[in-house]
Amino acid sequence: MQSNDYENCFQIINMNNELDIFVDYLKQHNLRCTPQRNLILKIFLEMEGHVTVEDLHKKIRPEDPTIGIATLYRTMKLLIDAGLVEMHNFNDKTTYERLYMVKHHDHLICQICNKTVEFEHPLIEKYQQEVCDQHEFDLKSHRMELIGFCNECKK
Amino acid sequence: MQSNDYENCFQIINMNNELDIFVDYLKQHNLRCTPQRNLILKIFLEMEGHVTVEDLHKKIRPEDPTIGIATLYRTMKLLIDAGLVEMHNFNDKTTYERLYMVKHHDHLICQICNKTVEFEHPLIEKYQQEVCDQHEFDLKSHRMELIGFCNECKK
DNA sequence: TTATATATTGAGACCCATTATCAATATCAA
DNA sequence: TTGATATTGATAATGGGTCTCAATATATAA
Incomplete structure (x- = not known):
């Protein structure tokens, strides 16, 4: 197994973890698991660094052109609440960043x-x-x- | 001189320092020293913590009701450039914070x-x-x- | 002091990211 | 399958922040 394979493998494992966490979060809060929410998380996890809603929208349009901006904002807020994402406001546009799973003490x-x-x-x-x-x-x-x-x- | 006097004195010195720095900054950049700019800095230095433009505007209105919002934004930007103020975007509103003179470890x-x-x-x-x-x-x-x-x- | 160049101001129009609204639709448990 | 209700997308609305521009103030030179 080469370094790349390992990284890909790790990616996938992480992605599943994060999807599971999200699904759990939704269930525990009486919220519903929708294709839109799953797709947004999936695409977000494929992106790197600081992601804007605009970026996300561009990347998602090919897979589902009907998805609305409001749903993107709403879902990112859920991901933050689920502890998977961090929001930043350093520049003019809000960005969202995937949280690392590893916590320091x-x-x-x-x-x-x-x-x-x-x-x-x-x-x-x-x-x-x-x-x-x-x-x-x-x-x-x-x-x-x-x-x-x-x-x-x-x- | 009692503790209180010393603190007051320190306040005043700091304030003068910051005013001096601002005036220097303006001169060195071919910008003009105006009563609006001086008033904004003075009022800002009297406030504590994270100050919004809205707060500042309220506090300034009694002393000069004609001052415009745009001037507040413009002046805060100058204060940032002069190294006297830090801008934060933690929440929905931008806040401005006086920079500490003493930095440490x-x-x-x-x-x-x-x-x-x-x-x-x-x-x-x-x-x-x-x-x-x-x-x-x-x-x-x-x-x-x-x-x-x-x-x-x-x- | 006066004149001149130009920086600054306040008002309001404008921009644009984000949120609220709402009727139509999808989810999920029973 | 049904019913309660959460969700969605379109669009209107909100509101912080910026831009524009004519009027005015400042700094400098003579």
Whole structure:
């Protein structure tokens, strides 16, 4: 299996995962699974980077010319709510970006006993992304370490 | 001189600095110093956090009801170019934020060209403290690095 | 000071991304 | 198959932000 095959394979696996997540999300919220929604997700996953609704519309038209702009906006909002997509507003046009499946966790580190505690704070991650947006920076990963004294050692 | 006086004094100094920087910027770019521009900067500096043009307009109207919306947008753009203000597009409305004069130890790092950008984000710091409080941890310092592709390299 | 070149202003028209409306249609559970 | 209701596409509406332009203000030189 070559590198390309592996990547393709990974793509497909991811795509299925994301489709499954989306379908689950719809079911759990009493929303319906429609060909439009599936097609939009499928085409979106085939695209890379920051995707505008306009891009998406162009790419979808050949496969289903009847699909309406409003449905694109509505579906992208669902994908965001389902945790699959992130919305950016750095430029004049809103863009949508596929969220990576891998989440990072951060660490609390005690200077004295070296105890470490893993944590995750969604708002910190949100503001990290904001910082990156301000600097037109594509965030791939991050490292955050909070250093101090743990509740035992500070006594 | 008491703490309050010192803070007030610092405020005034900062304000003058920013006005000076703005005036310099205008001169160096063959732009003109107008009462509208000065008023907008003055009022903006009196406001806190993320300011919308709408907020600004409301606050300015009592002092100069004739000032036009277009001038607000134009002037905010100048302040951004002069390095005094940052624009955000997190939500539906654009907001403008006064840039801090003092920057410190968090970094954006480009994986490709190693360019680093220093930044600080008060809200991230706030939530860092929150995490530490939850874990009864005395925060002494922190390290945060956001790693990705800079705006040049991502092209 | 006065004249001159030109930058700036405010009003309102305009643009265009996004959202709301609504009747027709599709989904899904019973 | 049926019925409740979620969804769709077309289109109107919204609203932030920009553009245009004639009137005005600023900076500079004489």
